[in-house]
Amino acid sequence: MKRILLVLVVLAAAAIAAIHLSGSNLIQVGSMAMNFFRSADNPAGTIVLETRQAVTTSKEAVVVDTLNGNWPSYNRTLTSDRFSPLDSINVQNAPQLKVLCTYDAKVHEPFEGGPLVIDGALIGTTALDIFSIDAATCKENWRTNEKGALGMLPVNRGAAYLDGRLFRGSLDGNLRAYDFKTGKRLWETNIVDPKTGALVTSAPIAWNGLVFISAALGDYKGVRGRVFALAADTGAVVWETPTVPPAPEDVARGTVGAMPLDDMVKTWGNATDVPISGGGSWTSYTLDPVSGHLFVPVGNPSPDFAESVRPGPNLFTNTVLELDARTGAYIANYPTNTPDWHDWDVSNAPAVVTTRGGRQLVTFAPKDGHLYGYDRSTGQRLYRNPVTRIENADVKFSTTDTVHFCPGAVGGGEWNGVAFDPANNLLFTGQDEWCSSVRLEAESKVIATKDGASWMGQQSTGNPLNSMGS
Numbered sequence: 001m002k003r004i005l006l007v008l009v010v011l012a013a014a015a016i017a018a019i020h021l022s023g024s025n026l027i028q029v030g031s032m033a034m035n036f037f038r039s040a041d042n043p044a045g046t047i048v049l050e051t052r053q054a055v056t057t058s059k060e061a062v063v064v065d066t067l068n069g070n071w072p073s074y075n076r077t078l079t080s081d082r083f084s085p086l087d088s089i090n091v092q093n094a095p096q097l098k099v100l101c102t103y104d105a106k107v108h109e110p111f112e113g114g115p116l117v118i119d120g121a122l123i124g125t126t127a128l129d130i131f132s133i134d135a136a137t138c139k140e141n142w143r144t145n146e147k148g149a150l151g152m153l154p155v156n157r158g159a160a161y162l163d164g165r166l167f168r169g170s171l172d173g174n175l176r177a178y179d180f181k182t183g184k185r186l187w188e189t190n191i192v193d194p195k196t197g198a199l200v201t202s203a204p205i206a207w208n209g210l211v212f213i214s215a216a217l218g219d220y221k222g223v224r225g226r227v228f229a230l231a232a233d234t235g236a237v238v239w240e241t242p243t244v245p246p247a248p249e250d251v252a253r254g255t256v257g258a259m260p261l262d263d264m265v266k267t268w269g270n271a272t273d274v275p276i277s278g279g280g281s282w283t284s285y286t287l288d289p290v291s292g293h294l295f296v297p298v299g300n301p302s303p304d305f306a307e308s309v310r311p312g313p314n315l316f317t318n319t320v321l322e323l324d325a326r327t328g329a330y331i332a333n334y335p336t337n338t339p340d341w342h343d344w345d346v347s348n349a350p351a352v353v354t355t356r357g358g359r360q361l362v363t364f365a366p367k368d369g370h371l372y373g374y375d376r377s378t379g380q381r382l383y384r385n386p387v388t389r390i391e392n393a394d395v396k397f398s399t400t401d402t403v404h405f406c407p408g409a410v411g412g413g414e415w416n417g418v419a420f421d422p423a424n425n426l427l428f429t430g431q432d433e434w435c436s437s438v439r440l441e442a443e444s445k446v447i448a449t450k451d452g453a454s455w456m457g458q459q460s461t462g463n464p465l466n467s468m469g470s
Contacts, residue, residue, distance in 0.1 A: 078205060078286065116166075120136065121133070131183070151199070171194065175191055196451070197221070202214055202285075220454055223277055225244055228254070240257065241259060257327055267312040293331060306458075314338065319336065342405060345367050369388040441459050
């Protein structure tokens with residue numbers, strides 16, 4: 001028996017060492033294993049394929065590829081239509097597709113980046129690296145590594161391209177620029193302090209000499225969302241705008257965009273010992289180059305599930321925030337669900353589209369499992385349609401009963417936003433049908449959480465991921 005225990009201890013130690021040496025994150029690996037065993041006895045699912053014939057009326061739009069086959073931003077266009085007009089792959093030849101080459105990212109971590117394609121080069125990011133490969137052969141053009149700790153969330157969601165430069169955020173709170181052809185770092189600017197729990201994981205966008213990025217991890221106590229615009233050539237912070245009321249200790253790194261702060265403060269009923277937290281942004285953004293308006297998906301308030309310690313609608317969490325891209329000043333907002341106690345962020349960039357009838361819309365599909373459409377000219381919500389399973393959405397959480405609800409904390413719309421096909425006047429959205437079960441922690445324990453720590457408000461064994469899929 002002692003030999004068996006000794007062998008198990010040695011194997012466990014070897015596994016931990018292997019995870020460390022490979023650059024993986026122990027908590028991330030543990031959570032993936034946990035979810036694997038949870039789903040081991042799940043019944044087999046079913047797949048239903050739906051097809052729709054293309055519209056061939058005289059009103060059919062003619063879509064022109066103005067990007068010459070490139071994909072220079074996370075959602076392809078600044079307006080985030082996520083639609084490619086390329087037609088060399090079609091329903092006739094798609095079954096003949098085959099793998100031509102592969103590229104080993106050489107890391108053991110979640111891969112959540114949205115690759116870019118510029119002039120035949122495919123640009124990808126890992127938690128610490130940025131690389132360029134030949135899209136036709138997978139031969140590496142260059143790869144640049146930035147040293148640093150992976151932390152609990154070892155991810156990066158992609159880069160942006162503008163005028164020969166690449167831009168990406170980092171786990172140590174920086175935005176960095178690189179030369180597109182060589183991968184040489186051009187500049188580095190710190191925008192958040194990682195010691196507070198804040199990270200920069202989202203994919204930036206770039207336009208008109210500016211790069212736009214936000215602070216992420218609004219699920220941590222004391223982390224408050226902020227949106228930044230930096231000069232693409234120097235990295236200087238041009239402006240920053242808070243998505244929730246700032247605290248006195250929040251240091252501004254640039255000119256602060258005008259926001260209705262008095263109205264925002266009134267929507268947070270926190271006690272004096274409960275800091276306003278949340279409103280981070282962790283995916284990407286949208287910009288209308290005609291009006292110069294920036295559209296920011298804003299995440300949940302924190303603590304995520306324990307709404308009793310932050311009563312009120314908590315502006316501007318769980319909204320799409322429309323700002324003046326040149327100044328950061330507030331223009332409008334497009335809300336989803338308030339108050340929120342499910343961790344139902346606006347989790348992806350909205351699409352700014354013009355319908356066949358000429359109406360200009362802001363449309364998005366956040367984590368609450370609905371597709372939203374707003375009229376930009378009036379701000380009127382035109383629809384809020386369910387697009388996945390909705391269960392117990394109105395049931396309040398408690399410390400005595402476990403509530404099972406859908407979509408869960410990692411359900412609904414995640415990183416990828418809606419796509420708009422202008423030729424057929426259609427919107428597409430992909431959804432994760434994944435539910436969660438939550439029982440609240442006692443309010444006194446929620447309030448006693450240390451600053452900078454995970455702050456979701458549910459009973460757990462110390463890992464907030466254990467509430468996310470059940």
